Structures are given as structure tokens and as C-alpha cells.
Amino acid sequence: MAPPPHRLQLSPHNSLPTTTSATAVSRLSQLSSHIMGSTSTAGIFTAVNVPQAPEDPLFGLMAAYRKDPSDKKVDLGIGAYRDDNAKPWILPVVRKADDILKNDPELNHEYLPIAGLPQYTSAAQKLILGADSPAIKDNRVASFQTISGTGAVHLGALFLAKFHPHQQPRPTVYLSDPTWANHNQIFTNVGLSIAKYPYFSRETKGLDIEGMVSALNNAPAGSIIVLHACAHNPTGVDPSPDQWKRIAEVVRAKNHFPFFDCAYQGFASGDLARDAWAIRYFVEQGFETCIAQSFAKNFGLYGERAGAYHFVSPPNQPDNSIQHIASQLAILQRSEISNPPAYGSRIASIILNDPKLFSEWEEDLRTMSGRIAEMRKGLRSRLEARQTPGSWEHITSQIGMFSFTGLSEKQVQILREKWHIYMTKNGRISMAGLNSHNIDYVAEAIDSVVRETQ
Numbered sequence: 001m002a003p004p005p006h007r008l009q010l011s012p013h014n015s016l017p018t019t020t021s022a023t024a025v026s027r028l029s030q031l032s033s034h035i036m037g038s039t040s041t042a043g044i045f046t047a048v049n050v051p052q053a054p055e056d057p058l059f060g061l062m063a064a065y066r067k068d069p070s071d072k073k074v075d076l077g078i079g080a081y082r083d084d085n086a087k088p089w090i091l092p093v094v095r096k097a098d099d100i101l102k103n104d105p106e107l108n109h110e111y112l113p114i115a116g117l118p119q120y121t122s123a124a125q126k127l128i129l130g131a132d133s134p135a136i137k138d139n140r141v142a143s144f145q146t147i148s149g150t151g152a153v154h155l156g157a158l159f160l161a162k163f164h165p166h167q168q169p170r171p172t173v174y175l176s177d178p179t180w181a182n183h184n185q186i187f188t189n190v191g192l193s194i195a196k197y198p199y200f201s202r203e204t205k206g207l208d209i210e211g212m213v214s215a216l217n218n219a220p221a222g223s224i225i226v227l228h229a230c231a232h233n234p235t236g237v238d239p240s241p242d243q244w245k246r247i248a249e250v251v252r253a254k255n256h257f258p259f260f261d262c263a264y265q266g267f268a269s270g271d272l273a274r275d276a277w278a279i280r281y282f283v284e285q286g287f288e289t290c291i292a293q294s295f296a297k298n299f300g301l302y303g304e305r306a307g308a309y310h311f312v313s314p315p316n317q318p319d320n321s322i323q324h325i326a327s328q329l330a331i332l333q334r335s336e337i338s339n340p341p342a343y344g345s346r347i348a349s350i351i352l353n354d355p356k357l358f359s360e361w362e363e364d365l366r367t368m369s370g371r372i373a374e375m376r377k378g379l380r381s382r383l384e385a386r387q388t389p390g391s392w393e394h395i396t397s398q399i400g401m402f403s404f405t406g407l408s409e410k411q412v413q414i415l416r417e418k419w420h421i422y423m424t425k426n427g428r429i430s431m432a433g434l435n436s437h438n439i440d441y442v443a444e445a446i447d448s449v450v451r452e453t454q
């Protein structure tokens with residue numbers, strides 16, 4: 001940037017004789033402050049006022065992996081799909097949609113509407129709720145295109161913080177223990193307080209359904225309950241349909257507000273309807289609810305930030321509340337991002353609205369979820385063949401991108417330092433980081449570390 005014309009510039013390239021340069025610099029600087037006046041004060045955003053924030057653990061892990069020169073290194077931290085050669089995979093159907101988009105003579109770079117691309121939000125709504133959803137038929141859904149799933153969770157959090165009728169005190173947001181780390185900061189950043197409900201049982205490495213139901217029962221009536229719709233991150237443990245029914249019962253009995261986060265529809269089981277089962281069940285049961293939907297994983301559109309937020313009013317709502325809700329969401333959206341980015345939603349919209357491309361997408365989803373399921377089977381069978389101490393059944397019973405291995409922080413550290421295998425401290429591994437080239441090495445490493453630390 002060009003300096004303001006009145007400011008004296010002292011650059012190291014100024015050709016003052018070296019013997020006199022120090023004195024000259026000091027005199028010039030005095031002169032400069034004389035001309036400028038002594039109006040400058042210390043900034044208020046000091047290191048004391050703005051504490052150093054810790055590095056995001058996941059992004060720190062990725063940086064450490066990149067720096068590691070070992071040719072054996074394995075990245076099991078990354079929350080993105082990789083093919084069998086550990087490379088990002090552009091879905092073939094996304095390539096096709098991209099070509100269609102590029103060749104569209106009508107394409108331009110105008111702003112999208114505040115609520116996003118209409119043909120995208122309506123298709124996203126049908127995808128998550130089911131095309132024949134009673135809520136869609138009754139016009140009880142307000143849908144907004146968002147900055148991927150994160151933006152959708154944020155928009156929902158902001159709306160609840162601002163419009164929840166109980167402001168004194170505001171309802172607490174209950175998050176599963178553990179949960180996707182970003183949930184904690186998204187809800188606290190909008191001024192809501194958070195609490196945990198038990199979710200993962202360390203003993204069974206499955207769902208602690210009794211602990212969860214009893215915590216939801218003991219939570220103050222009218223709390224906000226965040227539920228992962230499928231492929232729970234980080235544990236890979238989902239409730240069964242019967243367990244979802246029990247969860248719905250307690251949510252209803254306590255008048256809680258269920259807030260669904262759905263980041264893996266179709267990616268979890270390869271079946272779009274199955275992965276949306278819990279959401280559709282709650283909607284059929286007539287709950288007032290909301291859904292944060294991400295297309296990052298299931299379209300491989302991570303960086304394009306395509307997502308949606310849906311608010312669903314209950315049936316027979318006596319007033320036109322959904323129109324009011326939509327109008328307020330529009331104000332929030334306008335003040336935060338004005339209008340959403342176009343590219344990712346255009347790609348998704350082309351695929352979602354074309355039956356042929358849609359079925360090709362389902363095929364791509366099966367390719368991704370199928371490879372992950374193969375890796376689950378492969379890892380479990382290798383550990384069992386080695387008779388690695390402990391039970392490894394959970395590797396195949398868990399679902400989606402992640403597996404909560406049960407490895408301790410110490411074991412995770414040894415895997416990283418000795419074997420160059422990277423995963424989060426809580427022992428979560430991304431199954432997508434495994435492939436036919438590294439699975440034997442990873443199984444050997446886990447086996448060795450488990451025995452070494454017994």
C-alpha cells in the first residue's frame with residue numbers, strides 16, 4: 001500500500017552514510033513525530049485484553065502431519081473422504097454437474113436471493129424431510145441456504161438465542177458428550193449456555209442410552225437438545241430406531257426443543273432415507289424442530305460451503321408463525337452474510353433436481369460409504385487376526401466417517417511419534433484415511449502400541 005504523502009519514510013535503502021545513519025534516523029524520527037504531533041496512543045487491543053487463543057486442534061494436527069517428512073505417515077485425522085490412494089475424490093456426478101454449469105449460457109455472477117437459490121433450498125428440504133413430508137405439504141418449513149453445515153448450525157443458534165420466548169433465563173443447549181467440538185463455541189458465541197448429556201459408553205464403546213435418556217429427563221423443561229441425525233461425530237455411534245423413539249418420548253415429555261445436525265446424510269449408510277430416518281420420525285411425530293444440513297461430505301463439496309437450515313413448525317399451528325420465522329431468519333442472514341455463495345449450491349441443485357444425475361449421485365454415495373465399510377471390516381479383521389488385546393467389534397458397529405477406537409491419549413501419542421500415524425487425542429480415527437496400501441501398517445502399529453502400553 002502506498003504511504004500517506006505527509007509521512008516521512010525511513011527505509012533501509014535510504015542511502016545515508018553508515019557512520020551517521022543512526023543519528024540521522026533518530027533525528028528524522030524526532031522530526032517526523034514533531035510534524036505529525038504526538039497524537040498516537042497505544043492501541044486498546046493489547047495482548048492482555050486479547051488473550052492468545054489455542055490453535056484449533058484439528059487444524060494443528062493437519063499442520064503437524066504436513067510437516068512430517070516420513071514416507072510412512074498416515075493421516076487419520078482428516079474429516080474428509082479420501083480414495084484408495086489417499087487422494088481427495090471429486091465425485092463423477094459433481095464433475096458432470098460442473099460441466100453443465102460451465103456450459104450454461106445463462107450463467108452469471110449475480111447475487112443469489114437472501115434465502116439462497118430457490119431450486120436448491122426446495123430440493124434440500126425434500127432430501128432431508130422426504131418428498132412426501134407432511135411438513136412440506138402443509139407449508140410449515142422455512143429453508144435457508146447457509147455457509148455449509150457450520151453456517152446452518154450458527155444461523156439456528158442465532159435464531160434461538162434471539163427469539164426463544166424464554167429469555168430470563170435462556171434455555172440451556174444440551175450437547176452430546178462428546179460432540180463435534182465446534183458445537184461448543186457456536187452456541188456459546190451467540191450467548192447461550194451449554195451443558196452435556198452422556199452419549200458414549202467407554203465400556204461398551206456404544207451408546208449410553210440409559211445415561212442419555214435420564215440426563216434429558218433431568219434437564220430443565222424446554223431445553224434445547226442438539227442431536228446428530230446420523231454418523232455421530234466423533235464416535236460413529238448412532239441410536240437404533242427404537243432408541244430414537246425413546247429419545248423422542250423424553251424430548252416430548254420435557255417439552256424440549258430438538259435441534260438436528262445432519263452432516264452425513266447418505267455418506268453414513270449409503271442410503272439417503274435411512275440416514276434421515278430420525279429427522280423424519282420426529283417431524284412425523286409433530287415436533288417443532290430445526291435442522292442444520294451440510295452437503296460438504298455427501299457431495300465432496302467441502303470448500304464450496306453448501307448447506308441449508310430448515311425450521312419446521314408443528315402441525316396445526318394456529319397462526320402464520322412460519323412466515324414470521326422466515327422473515328426474521330432473512331434479517332439474520334442479511335446481517336451476517338447478506339446472501340450465500342452460489343457455486344456449491346448450483347452444483348448440488350443440478351444434481352438434486354435431475355433424476356438421472358440423482359441416481360448417479362446415489363451410486364457415488366455407495367462408492368464412498370462402501371469403501372469406508374470395507375476399511376472398517378479390514379481393520380477389525382486384521383486386529384482380531386493379530387489377537388490384539390481388547391474387543392474390536394465396535395470398529396464395524398460404528399458408522400460413518402469416524403471411529404472412536406478407544407485408544408488412550410498416551411497410545412495416540414506413541415502412534416504419532418513412533419509410527420507417524422496422526423489422529424485426534426481422543427482416539428478418533430477417520431476411516432477415510434485408511435486404504436489398501438496403509439491398512440496393514442496401521443493394524444501393525446495399533447497392535448504394537450496396545451501391547452506396549454498394557
Ligand SMILES: Cc1ncc(COP(=O)(O)O)c(C=O)c1O
Nearest residue numbers: 148149150180233261263294296
Ligand atoms: C457434526 C457436524 N456438524 C457440522 C459439521 C459442519 O461441516 P461443514 O461446515 O463443513 O458443512 C460437521 C463437519 O465435520 C460435523 O461433523
